Amino acid sequence: AYFEVAKLTHKKGSRVPFKVRSEVGGGRNQMVEVLGTHFNINAYIDEPNNKTTLLEGSVRIVNLSSLASNILKPGQQSIIAASSPSVLIKNVDAEDAVTWKDGFFSFNDENLQTIMNKISRWYNVDVSYHVGKMDKLFGGRISRFNSVNEVLETLQATGDVHFKIEGRRILVMP
Structure with a gap:
């Protein structure tokens, strides 16, 4: 799923987060907290990993099985595997993750x-x-x-x- 999320602020000036939960089971559940950005989530039951790729802005990725988290920068991808409590981050060509849209x-x-x-x-x-x-x-x-x-x-x-x-x-x- 590809998302473009606009920034939203409270009247007091603080940002309102937009959250996406991917719960496919097998220890690969995640939450993505967004504050205005473009990103793609690849989370299928028949794939061994959940992948979130950031095109612009920033997102926080939380592995819901361990609560480990990391913040992605543009051009990075997080990987959550059932076999690991961590959130692996790697640099990628972010446009490759969204070629399906085209x-x-x-x-x-x-x-x-x-x-x-x-x-x-x-x-x-x-x-x-x-x-x-x-x-x-x-x-x-x-x-x-x-x-x-x-x-x-x-x-x-x-x-x-x-x-x-x-x-x-x-x-x-x-």
Whole structure:
């Protein structure tokens, strides 16, 4: 979800915070406290981490399982994992996190399972794997307005993965 939050102040001059809670379970619950900013939250039940990316302004990220918190600066991303009580911060290209708003999938050294989760959500298809996890990382940008077949053909052109489509089910093969 992408947010643009205007600054709001009380009559006495103090800022009114805007709060977003992401509760997907598995120890990855978070609260984002905003005081006027642009940011993106990526929190899905089928992903191992919650990611909040700041484009401008500032936000405070709170890991609700440990109450650990950090303040993000523009160009930073917080990561909350079920396996950690902390809030990890890293520098990123913040625009990559919001390419979906402009109709693109943006992959930046992402594993195939993460990519297929995005494809599954966008095209409402089921994904299964012929073998276990594939460690290959992918990068690039693909239009979300392409058909699912065109997106899969683009990934398949790398030679590192193949797909079999059966109705609304995609079988991923090495």
